[in-house]
Amino acid sequence: MMAVQDVKRIYLSPPHMSGRERHYIDEAFETNWIAPLGPNIDAFERAVAAYAGTADAVAVSSGTAAIHLALRLLEVGSGDVVFCSSFTFVASANPIRYCGAEPVFIDSEPDTWNMSPDALGKALSAAALEGKLPKAVVVVHLYGQLAKMDEINALCGQYGVPVVEDAAESLGSTYKGKQSGGLGKFGVFSFNGNKIITTSGGGMLVSDDKALLGKARFLATQARDAAPHYQHSSMGYNYRMSNLLAGVGRAQLEVLEERVAARRAIFDTYKQALSGRDGIFFMPALEDSRPNRWLTAITVDEQLTGVTIPALLGALTDANIEARPLWKPLHLQPLFEGARFYAHGDGQPCCERLFNSGICLPSGSGMTAVEQVRVIDCINNVLEARAGSAAQTA
Numbered sequence: 001m002m003a004v005q006d007v008k009r010i011y012l013s014p015p016h017m018s019g020r021e022r023h024y025i026d027e028a029f030e031t032n033w034i035a036p037l038g039p040n041i042d043a044f045e046r047a048v049a050a051y052a053g054t055a056d057a058v059a060v061s062s063g064t065a066a067i068h069l070a071l072r073l074l075e076v077g078s079g080d081v082v083f084c085s086s087f088t089f090v091a092s093a094n095p096i097r098y099c100g101a102e103p104v105f106i107d108s109e110p111d112t113w114n115m116s117p118d119a120l121g122k123a124l125s126a127a128a129l130e131g132k133l134p135k136a137v138v139v140v141h142l143y144g145q146l147a148k149m150d151e152i153n154a155l156c157g158q159y160g161v162p163v164v165e166d167a168a169e170s171l172g173s174t175y176k177g178k179q180s181g182g183l184g185k186f187g188v189f190s191f192n193g194n195k196i197i198t199t200s201g202g203g204m205l206v207s208d209d210k211a212l213l214g215k216a217r218f219l220a221t222q223a224r225d226a227a228p229h230y231q232h233s234s235m236g237y238n239y240r241m242s243n244l245l246a247g248v249g250r251a252q253l254e255v256l257e258e259r260v261a262a263r264r265a266i267f268d269t270y271k272q273a274l275s276g277r278d279g280i281f282f283m284p285a286l287e288d289s290r291p292n293r294w295l296t297a298i299t300v301d302e303q304l305t306g307v308t309i310p311a312l313l314g315a316l317t318d319a320n321i322e323a324r325p326l327w328k329p330l331h332l333q334p335l336f337e338g339a340r341f342y343a344h345g346d347g348q349p350c351c352e353r354l355f356n357s358g359i360c361l362p363s364g365s366g367m368t369a370v371e372q373v374r375v376i377d378c379i380n381n382v383l384e385a386r387a388g389s390a391a392q393t394a
Contacts, residue, residue: 010375012322013194013295018255024247038243045097045248048189051253053182054206056213059249060220061240062202063190068095069239070164070186070205076101076135083123085140085147085166086329086341087351091331092140092166100132104134105331107344110352111298112286117155118346123342124159129305137163141170141180142327143360144196144263144294145283149175149183163352164188168203172260172292181206191245195364196259196294197252199245233348244248258294262365265295266372270361273376277383280302297326299357304387305369309359315382321328321375326358338362 009116015290024040033039049057061363075080078100084093086105094104103232106123109116120137127133137156139147149165163184167173171189181187188365189208207213218224223236227285241249267282274280285291302308309325316323321384328350331341343349 007320008371010321010362010367010371011364012324012360013364014364014366015193015198015200016259016364018251020343021142021248024250025244030242033243035143036240036242038246039365040243040246040250041241042272043221044246044253047205047250048254050206051256052179052187052189052206053301054187055208056218056360058213058220059203059246060203060205060239061241062091062201062239063166063188063192063241064091065204065220066188066190066205067092067166067218068098070188071095071099071101071136072219073186073212073216074136074164077328080135081132082136082138083120083134083161084138084330085142085325086331086349087113088140088166088330089168089327091168091332092138092390093336096138098236101135102186103330103336103339105329105336105339105341106137107149107279107342107349108142109285110149110342110350112142113283113350113354114142114145114351115152117148119342119344120152121155124155124161127340128159130208132156133159134161136185137161138166139163140166141292143283143297144170144175144292146170146175146180146183146287146289146291150163155181156157162186167225168192168195169294172256172293173288175286176288185209191249191252196230196263196292197249197256197386199241199252202241202245202249216375218277223305224226249297259365260290262367263293263296263363264291266365266367268371270296270298270368270376274298274379277305277380280305282382293363294357295360295363297358299354299361300359301357305383309357309380311386312379312382313359316375316378319374319378321378322362323375324360326360328355345384371378 038382080101107119165184167181189204220239225231281333283297
């Protein structure tokens with residue numbers, strides 16, 4: 001019998017190279033464009049802006065940097081308030097603190113697992129009564145599924161609050177025919193190693209406001225004034241993406257639609273294999289949207305299955321398969337202890353329920369059919385073992 005350590009590990013979402021990356025990297029070496037900026041940066045920005053349907057794009061060192069720049073451009077500062085999805089990775093909210101502002105967290109809703117228009121409406125109404133509206137609302141498109149942007153934009157428009165789309169996980173997703181990232185004042189993409197396409201590390205800020213994106217470039221390159229010497233009148237950052245990494249991004253963007261198709265097919269296979277089981281539920285898709293299914297996410301009803309999330313994660317780990325819990329809501333994080341939070345509806349917050357009952361399954365676009373069968377078989381074995389144990393007890 002083969003030991004677990006001898007079985008190839010299945011990762012959650014590993015990088016998937018196209019083979020064309022070396023062409024752009026080698027070209028940079030041959031032309032000596034090794035400095036941070038260069039032709040790859042310019043071409044990558046143009047290509048991402050064209051794909052997202054925005055007027056311009058600025059390539060930066062991370063998605064976090066892009067959010068920070070967006071908030072700076074919106075003049076978020078000390079004492080200000082910014083609303084943010086609670087059900088997300090910490091990078092969505094850390095830049096609010098970078099600016100010295102206070103994050104206020106908004107619950108999810110069941111249809112998309114993303115920001116609840118109901119909770120957002122309550123939060124905006126309360127802020128208006130207090131006379132202190134947020135300077136921005138950061139909406140996250142979780143696991144590649146878009147939030148209810150029509151409702152969210154309408155609410156924010158009613159109060160004159162700009163929307164920043166954290167589309168770090170949703171590049172390639174569409175909402176009513178429009179690409180994610182192009183639905184708010186600013187859009188943010190991430191090209192971290194685990195994203196649907198990668199530059200190893202990097203991000204992109206997109207917008208139709210070319211003037212503000214010009215200022216973003218200025219801030220991202222240490223805010224150096226137009227002078228013959230090194231002169232600085234405002235605080236800037238070392239946030240620009242390197243020309244070499246942008247070359248990787250150019251090649252990756254060329255195969256983005258293939259990567260979306262692969263991840264959606266992986267989701268469909270999981271759903272076909274597991275959705276018939278009592279107590280297993282898949283992340284829903286919003287009508288008139290195309291989620292990229294960056295990660296396949298499920299929830300497990302412990303009462304119906306007899307299986308806990310720790311038990312399922314433990315079984316997958318024992319089988320050398322990487323899986324992870326859903327994001328722990330930010331309003332429950334020690335870092336943000338005491339932060340205000342607005343819940344969806346009147347019962348248990350939606351994002352807390354999802355966190356307590358959900359996991360992400362391996363979803364890499366390079367995943368083989370054999371590897372996916374391994375994951376499915378492992379889950380089925382856990383469910384069947386618990387069902388058998390329950391039957392014996394009865």
